Amino acid sequence: YKGIFKLKDKGILSENEADILSNAYIFYRKLEHLIQIKNCVQTQLFKYKEADKYALKIGLKNGNQLLNLLNSYRKSIEQVFNSLEIREAKKLTVVQKYVFTKHYEDEVLNYFKEIGFKNPKWALERIKEIFLSKDFILLSEDFKQAYFDFIPKLEEILKKFQDKEDFLRNLTELLIQGKMLPIFASALIQNEKLVEFILNIAKISDFLSDLMAKDPQLLDYAFGVEDIPQTKKDFEKELQTIKNKDFLEKLNKLKNIVQVLSALKYLTQLQSKYAKDRLKELNNTLSNLADFILEKLYRQEHSEGLAIYGLGKLGSREMNIGSDLDIVFVFENQDMKLKHGNVPINIVSSLTKYTKEGILYPIDLRLRPYGRSGELAPTLNFYKNYFKNEARSWERLAWTKARFITGDENVKKQMNDIIEDFLFSKPVDKEFLYDVYEMRMKLEGLAVETSEEIDIKLGYGGIVDIEFLIQITLLKNKIKSKTTYEIVEIYFPHLLQHYLFLREVETRLRMIKGIGISKISKKSPHLYRVAHSFNMESNELWNKILDTRRKVRESFIKSVKAV
CATH class of the missing domain: 1.20.120 (Four Helix Bundle (Hemerythrin (Met), subunit A))
Known part of the structure; x- marks a missing residue:
């Protein structure tokens, strides 16, 4: 009427x-x-x-x-x-x-x-x-x-x-399944910035749209929480508010909340000039969250004589959307291994178990001694002998990122000494550098790039070029505590903007589907969506990626030769 x-x-x-x-x-x-x-x-x-x-x-x-x-x-x-x-x-x-x-x-x-x-x-x-x-x-x-x-x-x-199909699907899911019709209507009347923000979520991230649509409660967190949980203390406080009897589902719910809030904050800062700040905040929050979850699972087992170390992105505190966990276990001795040998198995099972809220993390155990065929949780003596007699050059690089996550403090002290001896007792000589260069070329070959599809991580001039330079620098200068960003700023300042740009592309690419992808195709709608987030045309972004990779590779070759 x-x-x-x-x-x-x-x-x-x-x-x-x-x-x-x-x-x-x-x-x-x-x-x-x-x-x-x-x-x-x-x-x-x-x-x-x-x-x-x-x-x-x-x-x-x-x-x-x-x-x-x-x-x-x-x-x-x-x-x-x-x-x-x-x-x-x-x-x-x-x-x-x-x-x-x-x-x-x-x-x-x-x-x-x-x-x-x-x-x-x-x-x-x-x-x-x-x-x-x-x-x-x-x-x-x-x-x-x-x-x-x-x-x-x-x-x-x-x-x-x-990519209009994915955009319309995401918008529909947010408004209908996510119960956002009233929120969006109110924004249409009085908050244009919120309208653009919600539309950007639908444009950029299927992952966030899907999570928020499946669990409308996440909207309450997204638009009702002023301070994003970022520390273990914050996570503990948030965990206590989650009403769920199943412990793993509570942890999964916490992970979804923190991922959504962190990703949304990152998206709100896309137009900011401070790429390093927004990346570091996202990486630190997600790394702290992984540490917290691993510590919770470890404490639940009431174990002793066992330590958990992180390698890869977890070890270097660069966890991203869709990152898996590179973890290794170490027992103090054989007696502890016999007594608590089921603990690492239980932790891996908990991390990868499917619940109503999803799984906690995919696990990558390939960096343990002998890779997939090796023991899940060797002893300190095993690591000591392996590092001394069998470890290859690329493993020295990988273990520069090793970081104690949780577990027995006595095991931590002994393992840290073993790792330090492994990393710094041998020189960074010509033979070592040749091995490293050969490994880098093998990784590039595994990327199987074409003129129409590239891998911004493993491919020619990708992120791994810079990471290898950083790891060589850590070994050469016997540095253990600096972050990746700090090493680039101190030793390779001319690469900082290239590194940040490639990491930004990687982050926004992962945010589309919420999985750890690094390949991007010239004809893929993913390229258009990432380009849109940079306010670029697809060809413009593609050419910038190619130009950045060329400069990174030139610097990689020059720096390895200089060392």
Whole structure:
């Protein structure tokens, strides 16, 4: 009823048309009410033979007067509708016209085909899912109007955004499954920045959209928490608020909360010039979270004489979205191994077990002695002998990232001494550097790059080039405590911006699906989405990546020769 007068205020209906529709609406609702009372069911079926009875209850003389009034209103409404349809067809967009009239389906399907949807019917179903849903119908008139006014902007995005299917799917999931219809409507009315932020989530990250859609409670955290949990103390406090009897599900829930909040904060800072700050904050938070979870699992086992070390991204405190855990276990001696040998197995099982909230982490145990075929948890003596007699040059590089995570402090002290001796007792000589160079070329070969697909981590001039230089520098200068960023700034300042750029590309690429990918194709929609996050065209980003890789490789060759 109020909507009729809003249309009049906007000039869509004349005053006479508004009066006709409002009077007709009141008449129809009265008649509907009487029909439903008589039949005791929710129906709008009017039987002409009962016109006399309804007429008297409405205050009319007889059934003929009721039927004449009914027919008069029907004709008047039809005239107003036809007139409105003609006038508004010139003003409304294709999708607006469909949403407003619930007609012209063929026209909107042709429109979706023209702007590039592979399956126009699928796209139309998503529009229906938003604008014809029960939740949408329950919105206030102001909110409905805000959505209706938003449609032209939505159409512009769908025209321009190349990966339109994923964007529309993500937006639909956030609004409907994620119960964000009221939040987004409110933002449309009074918070343009929040609108752009939510649209960016849908554009950039299937991973975040999916998590937030599956668990609407994450929205409460996303838009209701001022301080993001970043430390073990924060995580412990947050864990206590999660109401779930299953311990692993609680940890998984905590991980989802922290990942979503950290990733959202990273996205809010995309336009900032301080790439290093936003990357370090994301890496530190996710690394602290992994440490906390490993410590919780270890404490639950009530073990002794065992320590857990992190290598790779965990060891260097550079955990990212989709990172796996490179972990190794070490027992103090054989007696402790016999007594608590099931503990490492239990921890690995807990980390990789599927729950309602997902799994905690994929595990990579290839950096342990002998790789996949080696023992899960060797003793201190085993490591000492292995490092002295069998470890290869590339393993010295890998263990520069070794970091104690949790466990027995006595084992930690002894293992740290063993690691330090392994890393620094031998010189960084020509033979060692040749082995390192050969290993780098092997990794590049494993990337299997083409002119159309590259690997920004393992491929030519990728992140691993810089990481190898950092690890060589750590060994040569017997440095153990500096972070990757610090080493680059001190020893390779000319590579800092290249390193940050490649890490930013990697982070945004991983944020699309939430998995540890580093390959990107020239024809993939992923390239477009990452480029969009940099405010670049796809070709512009592609060329910048190629140019950066060339400069990194030149520096890698030059630096290795200099050493």
